[in-house]
Amino acid sequence: METLTKRWMPTLVATLLLAAGAVRADDVIIDIIGGVEGAVPLAVVPFKSDSESERLGVDVAGIIGANLARSGRFDVLPREEIITTPDRLEAVRFSRWRALGVDHLVVGDMRSIGGGRFEVRYELLDVYQGRRVDGRRYRADERHVRVLAHTITDAVFEELTGIPGAFSTRIAYVAVEGDDDSRSYRLVVADSDGHRPQTILTSQEPLISPAWSPGRDRLAYVSFEGRRSEVFVQAVATGERQRVASFQGINSAPAWSPDGSRLAVTLSRGGSANIYIIDLESGVVDRLTDHWAIDTEAAWSPDGRWIYFTSDRGGQPQIYRVSPDGGRPERVTYDGRYNARPSISPDGEYMAMVHGRDGRYYIAVMDMETEHIRTITQGPYDESPSFAPNGTMIIYTAGGAADSRLKTASLHGGAIAPIRGGEEDEVQVREPAW
Amino acid sequence: MVNDRNWVLGRLGGGLVVAGTLVLAACAPTEVVEDVEAEPVAVEEHEPDAREVTERDPAEVEARRLREEAEARGLDPDDPLDAAILADPDSLLDTRRVHFAFDSSEIRDEDMPILEAHADFLAEHRSRRMIIEGHTDERGSREYNLALGERRAEAIKRILMANGVNGRQLEVVSYGEENPLVSASNEEAWAQNRRGELIYQ
Numbered sequence: 001m002e003t004l005t006k007r008w009m010p011t012l013v014a015t016l017l018l019a020a021g022a023v024r025a026d027d028v029i030i031d032i033i034g035g036v037e038g039a040v041p042l043a044v045v046p047f048k049s050d051s052e053s054e055r056l057g058v059d060v061a062g063i064i065g066a067n068l069a070r071s072g073r074f075d076v077l078p079r080e081e082i083i084t085t086p087d088r089l090e091a092v093r094f095s096r097w098r099a100l101g102v103d104h105l106v107v108g109d110m111r112s113i114g115g116g117r118f119e120v121r122y123e124l125l126d127v128y129q130g131r132r133v134d135g136r137r138y139r140a141d142e143r144h145v146r147v148l149a150h151t152i153t154d155a156v157f158e159e160l161t162g163i164p165g166a167f168s169t170r171i172a173y174v175a176v177e178g179d180d181d182s183r184s185y186r187l188v189v190a191d192s193d194g195h196r197p198q199t200i201l202t203s204q205e206p207l208i209s210p211a212w213s214p215g216r217d218r219l220a221y222v223s224f225e226g227r228r229s230e231v232f233v234q235a236v237a238t239g240e241r242q243r244v245a246s247f248q249g250i251n252s253a254p255a256w257s258p259d260g261s262r263l264a265v266t267l268s269r270g271g272s273a274n275i276y277i278i279d280l281e282s283g284v285v286d287r288l289t290d291h292w293a294i295d296t297e298a299a300w301s302p303d304g305r306w307i308y309f310t311s312d313r314g315g316q317p318q319i320y321r322v323s324p325d326g327g328r329p330e331r332v333t334y335d336g337r338y339n340a341r342p343s344i345s346p347d348g349e350y351m352a353m354v355h356g357r358d359g360r361y362y363i364a365v366m367d368m369e370t371e372h373i374r375t376i377t378q379g380p381y382d383e384s385p386s387f388a389p390n391g392t393m394i395i396y397t398a399g400g401a402a403d404s405r406l407k408t409a410s411l412h413g414g415a416i417a418p419i420r421g422g423e424e425d426e427v428q429v430r431e432p433a434w
Numbered sequence: 435m436v437n438d439r440n441w442v443l444g445r446l447g448g449g450l451v452v453a454g455t456l457v458l459a460a461c462a463p464t465e466v467v468e469d470v471e472a473e474p475v476a477v478e479e480h481e482p483d484a485r486e487v488t489e490r491d492p493a494e495v496e497a498r499r500l501r502e503e504a505e506a507r508g509l510d511p512d513d514p515l516d517a518a519i520l521a522d523p524d525s526l527l528d529t530r531r532v533h534f535a536f537d538s539s540e541i542r543d544e545d546m547p548i549l550e551a552h553a554d555f556l557a558e559h560r561s562r563r564m565i566i567e568g569h570t571d572e573r574g575s576r577e578y579n580l581a582l583g584e585r586r587a588e589a590i591k592r593i594l595m596a597n598g599v600n601g602r603q604l605e606v607v608s609y610g611e612e613n614p615l616v617s618a619s620n621e622e623a624w625a626q627n628r629r630g631e632l633i634y635q
Contacts, residue, residue, distance in 0.1 A: 180617055206612035208576050222580075228607045229580060250584050250608055253577040266581065270606075273581035294581040310578050316537070317578055341575035354575045361573060381619060383575050400572050400619030431576070 043077035044106040048087035052112030056142055060110055060120060063149035067167045070417040072410025077102055089123055094130045102127050106156060117141050120148050124156050134159045146195055166390040167192050172210040172219055174431040175423055189236060194421015209253055210433045213260050220254035220263055231265050244278055255298040264298035264307055275309055299342045308342040319353060335373045345391040352385035352394050363396045376409045386434045397430040404430040514559055515634060526551035530632040539585040541593055552632055553597030566590045567631040568608040571624035580610030590630045
């Protein structure tokens with residue numbers, strides 16, 4: 001897979017290898033494939049650390065650099081090219097960094113403040129103007145130092161792009177272990193880079209299609225624990241869960257309405273698969289589509305005006321849309337023989353989907369205004385795209401049944417990076433929701 | 435000779451007394467005589483005549499042989515379904531799986547006789563129930579595949595019902611691409627994974 005990816009490499013490969021001496025099992029090693037034309041060249045200087053911080057072993061600068069590289073908007077200077085390690089504006093000799101072609105610098109330090117707590121300070125510097133653009137100081141207990149690194153990334157990202165960062169948000173995914181005879185499935189919530197995974201549900205039967213509620217406090221998902229598909233909603237903090245769809249036939253593909261009050265689901269009820277809407281408060285179930293073909297994989301537009309879905313009513317899977325109030329569905333995709341699993345960007349301007357071409361499956365993005373479709377991943381078996389809450393990146397599953405992994409791709413640049421996170425190598429990871 | 439005897443012993447399984455007798459008849463070593471003498475009461479209490487019949491009646495011997503063979507195949511001669519398979523060496527009831535083309539839920543011509551055989555059996559045995567599982571290969575989106583698996587299972591159900599099976603005997607479940615027979619990404623694996631499973635309850 002990696003070999004294939006490298007052969008396909010279009011423009012640039014930025015490899016971030018963290019300082020060898022500090023590498024731990026949970027350190028991040030990322031190969032970024034692709035990148036934005038005109039990505040901002042930037043360096044994240046290893047943070048000055050006291051001995052307690054060294055012992056903790058969380059490489060804050062490494063996490064920030066990996067995050068920014070993954071976004072596709074930054075060309076992050078490889079660490080081996082960093083010669084001096086200033087920790088504040090006053091210590092920086094800007095001419096050196098100009099010579100390295102770097103526009104911005106992130107510097108900072110980390111120190112223990114006792115009681116298992118740490119203080120982390122960073123500064124964002126403009127190399128050409130030789131001035132401080134931003135800088136903050138944070139405190140956290142040792143378990144949340146990684147979170148601080150994501151918070152700092154969000155601040156830097158917003159300062160330089162004008163778009164709020166989404167690195168401190170969490171992802172959900174399904175981890176699968178075992179062989180054909182016995183598999184176990186875990187529903188996991190983790191940091192956006194896959195670290196600090198927390199299992200919120202374990203099952204011997206398949207789990208698929210987790211979906212965050214708009215308030216990000218609940219997950220809807222499909223579980224086969226009853227030896228058939230059923231839809232559940234689970235509160236992430238308490239683990240309290242509710243079975244919301246358990247009709248005859250399939251119960252699947254939950255999608256939250258933008259206000260979180262309703263779920264669009266796929267039910268077959270002993271006939272063909274159609275889209276239904278469940279009012280979570282009253283439990284009332286309304287049928288939305290009525291066709292002998294397969295209608296599934298609903299996704300609401302953020303303004304609530306449309307429900308996009310996959311249907312093979314035209315002979316092959318294509319994406320259609322219909323008003324949540326009903327009416328005649330209209331076809332949205334025409335390019336290619338296989339378009340499925342729509343996911344709409346938070347600003348409603350883009351739709352990500354699984355795009356099949358010549359027996360290979362890619363993630364593609366359609367500009368809703370121009371209807372132009374662009375493939376942003378390399379295939380051959382990519383699926384389940386999900387937009388970051390700020391719309392700048394898409395997380396998806398790469399690989400087939402025997403070897404599935406999470407990757408992120410940037411919306412515009414196609415920078416592709418694996419999310420290895422906190423799972424062991426032999427664990428298959430798939431069905432991400434961001 | 436020795437092998438034959440062991441084979442007989444194996445088939446008769448559980449027949450401690452009979453086994454002792456056969457060993458004695460074959461080579462009569464002292465130890466075995468003692469064995470037989472150690473169990474005379476058991477012989478008397480456990481159908482003493484049955485043993486005589488077993489050894490003499492070829493029909494009964496044949497019946498036992500068939501039973502042993504059935505068990506070796508994992509079949510139960512007392513179960514009507516297994517009995518039907520045992521009665522007919524060419525029975526299609528032994529086949530519990532049909533396959534599909536890519537993104538298709540059409541039953542292949544060569545699979546129709548299999549479904550018809552199961553339909554005939556289910557129609558004759560109204561108390562028997564079957565779960566029809568629909569499965570797909572891994573390609574494309576998971577949720578679409580879940581619906582496709584359902585459509586495959588429903589296609590099988592329609593054929594069975596058209597051949598006289600009561601819908602109440604049948605239950606349809608789709609696993610989509612979640613339970614592959616072969617976890618690999620190649621044409622051969624995909625062809626095996628695109629399937630319907632007929633599971634008698």
